[in-house]
Amino acid sequence: MTRRRRQILALLLGNYLLIAVTSQVNHAFSPWQLRLSLGGLLVAPATLSVGFRAGATVAFLTGLLLDATAPVWFGTHALLLLAAHAVLYSQRSGLAREETVVAVVAALLANLGIWLALAFFLGASLSLPGSAAVRLLAELGCSQIVLALIGPWFFSLQVRLLTMAGAKLRPDEF
Amino acid sequence: MRPQRFDQAKPFLTLALVALAWLFVPAVAKRFLRASFYEIQAPVEVTADRVRALQEFWVLKTHTNNELIAAGRETAAALARYELWAQQQEQLAAENARLNSLLSVPPLPGWRYEHARVLQRDFTAWWQQIVIFKGRNYQIPVGAPVVFAGGVVGRVREVGAYTSVVELISSPGVRLAAFVVGDTRPMVYQGGENPAFGSARGQAENVPVDVVATPAAPCRLITSGLGGVYPPGLPVGELVSAELGADGLFKTGEVRLNPLLARLQEVSVLVRLAPEEGMALTPALP
Numbered sequence: 001m002t003r004r005r006r007q008i009l010a011l012l013l014g015n016y017l018l019i020a021v022t023s024q025v026n027h028a029f030s031p032w033q034l035r036l037s038l039g040g041l042l043v044a045p046a047t048l049s050v051g052f053r054a055g056a057t058v059a060f061l062t063g064l065l066l067d068a069t070a071p072v073w074f075g076t077h078a079l080l081l082l083a084a085h086a087v088l089y090s091q092r093s094g095l096a097r098e099e100t101v102v103a104v105v106a107a108l109l110a111n112l113g114i115w116l117a118l119a120f121f122l123g124a125s126l127s128l129p130g131s132a133a134v135r136l137l138a139e140l141g142c143s144q145i146v147l148a149l150i151g152p153w154f155f156s157l158q159v160r161l162l163t164m165a166g167a168k169l170r171p172d173e174f
Numbered sequence: 175m176r177p178q179r180f181d182q183a184k185p186f187l188t189l190a191l192v193a194l195a196w197l198f199v200p201a202v203a204k205r206f207l208r209a210s211f212y213e214i215q216a217p218v219e220v221t222a223d224r225v226r227a228l229q230e231f232w233v234l235k236t237h238t239n240n241e242l243i244a245a246g247r248e249t250a251a252a253l254a255r256y257e258l259w260a261q262q263q264e265q266l267a268a269e270n271a272r273l274n275s276l277l278s279v280p281p282l283p284g285w286r287y288e289h290a291r292v293l294q295r296d297f298t299a300w301w302q303q304i305v306i307f308k309g310r311n312y313q314i315p316v317g318a319p320v321v322f323a324g325g326v327v328g329r330v331r332e333v334g335a336y337t338s339v340v341e342l343i344s345s346p347g348v349r350l351a352a353f354v355v356g357d358t359r360p361m362v363y364q365g366g367e368n369p370a371f372g373s374a375r376g377q378a379e380n381v382p383v384d385v386v387a388t389p390a391a392p393c394r395l396i397t398s399g400l401g402g403v404y405p406p407g408l409p410v411g412e413l414v415s416a417e418l419g420a421d422g423l424f425k426t427g428e429v430r431l432n433p434l435l436a437r438l439q440e441v442s443v444l445v446r447l448a449p450e451e452g453m454a455l456t457p458a459l460p
Contacts (some may be wrong), residue, residue: 020218023294027222030295031436033370052185060192068211071301071331071341074204075196082192086185122300132299138370139299 003167004054010165011046011058014158018042019065033135037118037143039066040111041151043081045158047088048097048106050167059085072122080117084110104151111147115140209334216337219293219305284447285405288312292438293337299368302328302345304438309334317403319444324432325409326350326397327441340441343410344374344431351400352378352410354385354393360400363410363429373433378413381425387413395429405444 018041026035046058063078070077088110096102119136237245273279290306297303308314310333320327320340328348332339341348348365362379369375378395387393392412399406409432416427 019215020222023215023219023296024222026296027294030297033297033368033372033374033436035296035298052188056185056188056192064207064211065215068208069215069296069305069339071303071339074208079189079193079196082189086189089185090182132367135299135368135370 004051006165006167007050007054007162008057008061010161010167011050011054011158012061014045014154014161015042015058015062016065017157018154019062023069034142035139036146037115037139038111038147039077039081039114039118040084040107040109041147041154043084043110043114044088044103044107045155047085047110048092048095048103049158049162052089055085055089056082076118076121080114083117084114087113100152100155103155104148107151107155108144108147111144112140115143212332212334216334219337220307223291223293223307285444286447288314288443288445290338290441290443292441295436295438297342297344297368297374297436300346302342302365302368302374303331304328304340304342304441306338306340306441306443307336308443309336309338311336313445314338314443315445318446319404319408320441321408321444322434322438322441324434325411326404327435327438329403330443338443340443342374342435344368344376344435350404350410351398352395353398354413355396357382357385360398361395361424363395374431374435376411376429376431378416378427378429379424381413381416381427383418383423383425385413385416385425387416387427389414392430 018038022036022038029035042062043055043059046055050058059081060078063081064075066077066081067074088106095106288308290308290312292304293307294305295303296305304327306320314330314333316330316333318330320329326343328340328342328345330338331341342365343350343363344365346364346366346368350363351360352363353360359382361381363376364379365374365376367375367377385393392414393416395410395413397404397406397408397410411429411431413427414430416425418424419426
């Protein structure tokens with residue numbers, strides 16, 4: 001198996017785990033009508049730690065995982081995550097990627113972008129957009145706080161998975 | 175060496191190409207991919223449900239014998255009440271069948287209850303859905319109504335190998351015809367507002383002008399049976415307000431849904447039977 005494929009598999013495994021954990025947390029939060037959305041955290045580790053093609057593949061496949069369980073046009077999340085990957089990748093040469101704080105801030109911005117795009121595309125399906133805005137803002141706030149809290153752990157997990165798969169980038173490859 | 179401008183544009187060119195290519199992927203391939211990605215995630219939900227069940231088991235194991243004896247007594251009393259009601263239900267069903275045969279009324283379609291455990295609840299401002307632990311393995315059809323002790327839950331939107339996705343009536347865009355109890359004029363119920371840290375709500379449209387509802391004296395809404403999806407008489411929610419619309423012909427109001435809808439753990443899918451297969455379901459009127 002090539003190194004790129006091992007990178008993709010390792011990162012997808014991490015993302016699958018995060019999706020599973022998030023869905024369980026959302027299940028527990030459902031009586032409060034609150035749902036966490038951590039799309040930025042699914043994109044940022046791959047974008048900041050591997051090459052463009054591997055990162056794009058991870059973003060697209062992760063998006064399809066999200067699309068499969070959501071009543072949206074199949075491909076919505078996939079293309080949004082891919083777009084977030086493209087934007088983040090185009091800026092990554094100017095970022096101190098090895099710094100955890102920088103990586104978490106990048107994930108927060110990516111999450112905000114994905115959330116805004118999703119709200120733009122799905123907003124039309126809401127019958128009461130005004131009152132729903134309060135809920136959406138509450139969800140965004142909670143999601144960003146949770147992302148900031150678990151971001152360092154998840155970045156560390158993805159690096160560990162890449163190391164275990166023997167696909168971690170050497171410092172000179174950054 | 176490639177110019178730097180091309181390198182910077184490469185991510186966006188790739189994005190544009192993938193988006194364009196995705197538009198031309200055949201619908202069959204997309205459906206296959208969707209089903210595959212859905213089934214990949216189903217084991218996680220089932221495993222998580224098993225873990226929760228184990229957790230509940232160990233919590234119950236901590237109860238003392240005295241608490242278990244008291245719970246057993248309460249269960250025995252409840253069982254005795256339900257047995258009595260079941261006998262009354264049988265008598266009513268027999269009486270109903272006799273009257274129907276006297277009047278030569280064609281039999282109503284029968285329903286089979288398929289009880290299922292809720293694996294996952296997924297509530298957003300855009301959609302409200304649950305995943306249940308029964309699918310094609312129990313012949314669950316797409317579009318089947320789903321109910322619980324508090325009334326209507328929603329309808330099956332998607333069926334997997336051993337799980338199904340149910341769209342809740344609190345989901346924006348869900349519409350069904352309903353009556354106020356004691357009235358036969360239909361109105362339209364629509365799911366809608368689901369505020370954070372609050373219970374789900376819906377809207378009622380085309381409410382007759384003489385219907386008066388307030389939070390202190392709400393009107394109970396039940397399914398009308400029109401449309402053929404839901405059997406008539408199932409509780410939907412409570413109409414807590416009714417204001418005259420701009421046209422002056424009808425009122426619009428707010429519907430308060432059962433708060434237990436957000437904590438569902440067990441639901442029943444109503445699977446329609448062929449006429450020769452069974453008796454008609456007679457839902458208990460509230």
